[in-house]
Amino acid sequence: MEVDSVDETLFPIAVLIDELKHDDVSLRLNAIKRLSTIAVALGPQRTRDELIPFLDESIDDEDEVLLALAEELGNFVGYLGGAQHAHLLLPPLETLAAVEETTVRDKAVESLNKIVLVLDAKQIEEYYILLVKRLSSGDWFTSRSSSCSLYSNLYQVVSPANQEELRKSFTQLCTDDTPMVRRAAAANLSKLTKKFSKDHVLSDILVLFKNLAADDQDSVRLLTVDVLIAIAETFNPKENKTNILETLKNLSNDKSWRVRYMIADKFVQLAKAVGEEIIKEELISTFVNILRDNEAEVRTAACTQIPGFCSLMDQDSILNLILPCVKNLVTDNSQHVRASLATEISGLAPLLGKQHTIEHLLQLFLQLLKDESADVRLNIISKLDRVNAVIGIELLSQSLLPAIIELAEDKQWRVRLAIIENIPLLAGQLGKEFFDEKLGSLCMSWLGDPVFSIREAATTNLRKLTEVFGVEWSKQQILPKILLMSTNVNYLYRMTTVFALTTLAPVVNQQVLSEQIVPTLIQLSQDAIPNIRFNVCKSLELVIPLLNKFELGKILNEQVIPRLNTMVEDADGDVRFYSQKALMVNSGNEVAVA
Incomplete structure (x- = not known):
């Protein structure tokens, strides 16, 4: 249909055709973003009869334009006249779900997952299931990869007979010859696990999980950690010990650091899922090995899990098994490891109590406060309130405050800024007399800092201190110096x-x-x-x-x-x-x- 021969009543379509044929990508993109306006102008009937078929025939454009189209179609049900016509959006989205560009496919899949939730049983039977089957058996890996993300939402709204067929179809995707497809299947298997009954997790998911966890591609294996957690949350501790413990050990000792990183990054979540018995018998030693891993990235991730995992352990195990690792990590060669540890180490104080914190942690805090890396120093400073809550301000001031005062004059302005932001918290704990003696002049000196951000933060700091100590204190200690x-x-x-x-x-x-x-x-x-x-x-x-x-x-x-x-x-x-x-x-x- 040529634009110049179109009847005046078809003008919105004519304009759209004209803009979509334009050489300028920005004009074509703008046309797609105005689809909802055009649909309103056309009305539901003509949108169904003219606009959607035209769009289905026009999917041959720049990725940016196709991405916008995939997003628009996901929100288009209302313009068709209701959910009973939603299946008309499936053909163009099916085409978009098979294109080469990953971002376009992902957006098309996102839109399809929205639409399936508004379809009735008949629409699902006649249109959506067939769409998923076509994508799952497509010649190109792109369509098969996209199909993996459609099973989870579909599975929960179909009949038991169709669920069985979907399980068989997804099994084929998990054993696909193309690593990209297996990767997509592994990434979506944890979602499916949560939709399956326990019996089907045992009979179907478990086998798929073990095969994927032993895949020759580490990019596939690392995605099975989420599946492992989902399975563990489904089973009881005894079933976990029988069915997944061996695979858990293998993943924790995987030859690829990326797989070990995923285990380290989700260790607390994994530990809570498998149960107390496996934690005591296996996971404590596994965690120690991860804290000592030869890859800095793995140790960095493991440090983020220290307080959370230690909260699942008894105090003796923390003291005897975890603390020796922590002491080594304080002097780790990687500043990223030390920075990660500095953020989390204070979380051990409530678990160890006052005596053990003084005996074992205070010296480690001091070491981190003197670290050569500004990020390490910043991270330990920002969490000192946890330590104060356990050992009290008197010991904190004796042990750590001298180091904090030294850092207040640090050459790195971000370190000085972190000190300023924590001053009101420390002030409330130190009391007026101690604050005036040790930190008062320091707070005023920041007002003359050469860095504007420091001066700005210093003025905000004075307001917060006034709120802590009162107007009379401010009148005596702050205002005379400001007026000078x-x-x-x-x-x-x-x-x-x-x-x-x-x-x-x-x-x-x-x-x-x-x-x-x-x-x-x-x-x-x-x-x-x-x-x-x-x-x-x-x-x-x-x-x-x-x-x-x-x-x-x-x-x-x-x-x-x-x-x-x-x-x-x-x-x-x-x-x-x-x-x-x-x-x-x-x-x-x-x-x-x-």
């Missing part, structure tokens, strides 16, 4: 003063606001640097509602408003704009952005 910075010759200090006062304003009382914050901002509004002046305007914009809240109208009308009125005529355009914006907030209006 307002006269510093370095404009960065004066700018930081503006930011700090703006951040503190919402958490102080009316006396501090009126007697210290507002006068200082008024003073800084006359600074020679335009950046400082317009930031004062932005600050006053936030302060005005607070003055109204505290009913400080006299200060507002006699100090703030006159100053802003003067700044409206400033030589700098930004100052004029932000001063006007602040004034508009006071009057309850919005300022128009030029």
